[in-house]
Amino acid sequence: MHQPTSAFPISAYQQELAQLIQRHAPSEGIHVSAVAGLHFRRISHETEPAHTANVPSLYVIAQGAKAVTFGDETYSCDVLDCLVTSVHLPVSGRITQASPGFPYLSVQLEFSLDMIMDIIKASQQKWDGKTGPGFLVSSSTPSLLDAVIRLIKLLDTPDDIPFLAPLILHEILYRVMQSEQGSIIRQFALIGSQAQRITKAVHLISRDYSKPFLIEELAQEVNMSPSALHKQFKKVTAMSPLQFQKVIRLQAARRIMLTEDLEAAEAGFRVGYESPSQFSREYARLFGRPPMSDVKHLRASMNTPEA
Known part of the structure; x- marks a missing residue:
C-alpha cells in the first residue's frame, strides 16, 4: 500500500x-x-x-x-x-x-x-x-x-x-x-471555444486529406473567419492548415508504401499529389530521404536483430 x-x-x-x-x-x-x-x-x-x-x-x-x-x-x-x-x-x-x-x-x-x-x-x-x-x-x-x-x-x-x-x-x-x-x-472540451473549432478543422482535414480544400470553405465549416482560422490553427498545431494537410498526406503515403508495397508515384497520387517530383521533394524534406530510399531504410531497420 x-x-x-x-x-x-x-x-x-x-x-x-x-x-x-x-x-x-x-x-x-x-x-x-x-x-x-x-x-x-x-x-x-x-x-x-x-x-x-x-x-x-x-x-x-x-x-x-x-x-x-x-x-x-x-x-x-x-x-x-x-x-x-x-x-x-x-x-x-x-x-x-x-x-x-x-x-x-x-x-x-x-x-x-x-x-x-x-x-x-x-x-x-x-x-x-x-x-x-x-x-x-x-x-x-x-x-x-x-x-x-x-x-x-x-x-x-x-x-x-x-x-x-x-x-x-x-x-x-x-x-x-x-x-x-x-x-x-x-x-x-468547451463548446464554442476557438480550440474546439480548430479540433473540428483538424478532423475535417485529417478525414479528407487527399482532397484539396479552400481555406475560406474550411473556415465557413467551423464558423470562423479565414484569418482567425489560420491564426488559431497555428496556435494549436504549430502549423498552418495547408502545412498540416501536407504532413498528414506524407505520413499516409509512407504508411501505404510500407504496407502495400506501392511505388512512390502511385502512393503520391493516392494521397492527393498530382506531381511525382513535388511529392518526392516534400517527402525528402520531411523524412530526410527520398521515398523509396526511405522505405528501404525503414524495412532494413525493422529486420535488424536487437543488440
Whole structure:
C-alpha cells in the first residue's frame, strides 16, 4: 500500500512505475493492456525520428529519454516528464536514451473530450479563454503518479477493471487538469471555444486529406473567419492548415508504401499529389530521404536483430 503522497519520494514512484511497465512490456514495442486506452512502450535502443499522428493522450516517461518535435520546436523529455496531447497532432519522436540493460519505458493513457467535459462539470473548473497549443510537456507530480500506478495495478485484478478503472482514469485526468496542462486540455472540451473549432478543422482535414480544400470553405465549416482560422490553427498545431494537410498526406503515403508495397508515384497520387517530383521533394524534406530510399531504410531497420 502506498504511503501518503506528501511523504513518499517521487523517485520511489518512478522506480515502481518502471518496474510495472517492465512487467507488462517484457519485450520490445508497444503493448496493449486490458484497460482500455492504457498502453506501454519498451525500446532498448536509441532511434531515428518516428513520425506519428498522436491521439489525445497522457504520456509518462518512467525510464530513458526522448526528443519530441512539434512544429518548429523540439522538446527534451526525461524521466518523470509528462506529455499531454489534446488533439490529433502529427509529431516526430526520437528515443535519445535507451539500451538493452536500461530500456526506454513509458506509459500512454488515451482520453476523450467527453471525459474532460465530465470533469469540468463536476469540478466547476474555469478556463481563461485563451487558445494554446495542443501539446505540452511538464513534470509529473506524486499524486498523478500514484493514480497511474494504481490504474496499472488493476491489471492484476481483472474483475476490478470495469468498476475501478473509470474512477481512477477520471482521477488521473482531474490531476492533470489541476496542473499547468489544465487550461490546455479544457479549451478543447468547451463548446464554442476557438480550440474546439480548430479540433473540428483538424478532423475535417485529417478525414479528407487527399482532397484539396479552400481555406475560406474550411473556415465557413467551423464558423470562423479565414484569418482567425489560420491564426488559431497555428496556435494549436504549430502549423498552418495547408502545412498540416501536407504532413498528414506524407505520413499516409509512407504508411501505404510500407504496407502495400506501392511505388512512390502511385502512393503520391493516392494521397492527393498530382506531381511525382513535388511529392518526392516534400517527402525528402520531411523524412530526410527520398521515398523509396526511405522505405528501404525503414524495412532494413525493422529486420535488424536487437543488440
